[in-house]
Amino acid sequence: MNFHTRKWIKPEDLNPNGTLFGGRLLEWIDEEAALYAIIQLENSRTVTKYMSEINFRSSAKEGDIIEIGIKPTKFGNSSLTLACEVRNKMTREVIITVDSIIMVSLGDDGKPVAHGKTEIEYVKNRLQDK
Structure with a gap:
């Protein structure tokens, strides 16, 4: 799992319970998955087709720092399947x-x-080929 993004939990990210709002977290996950897939597939017209069941295991509160991890699990003909884990750094x-x-x-x-992709490519390797 590659953890590329960290978020600092601020008051506007909280639900009425004073913990991280699940909808905000799902927004961040969707954005992270899109960015990852766009870079891997080299196509800015990459969209979310499906998100499986999500499992909320714990929460975060104001001031906590979380990190979002993405791991590719399958390349399809026109798709890329990813897994995601978010953890509380605190x-x-x-x-x-x-x-x-x-x-x-x-x-x-x-x-x-x-x-046309079948495996993960790293940007540094793409730059060396040019």
Whole structure:
């Protein structure tokens, strides 16, 4: 699991219970998955098709720092399937897991298009090839 993004929990991120609002966390997860897939598939027209059951295991409170981890699990013809884990850096507890997020590469017409990728590529390796 690669943890690229950290978020600092601020008052506007809280629910009426004073803990991290689940909807805000899902927004961050969706954005992180999109960014990861766009970079991997080299297509800015990559969208979320599916998000599996989510499992809230703990929470975070104001002032906590969380980190979002993404791991690719499968390359399809036009899709990339990811897993996600979010953990609280302050308590070291896992906050949420998502087993499957399917991102789909779209063409100019808005329909799925083959991306031709079969494995993870790192930007530093792409730059060396050019």
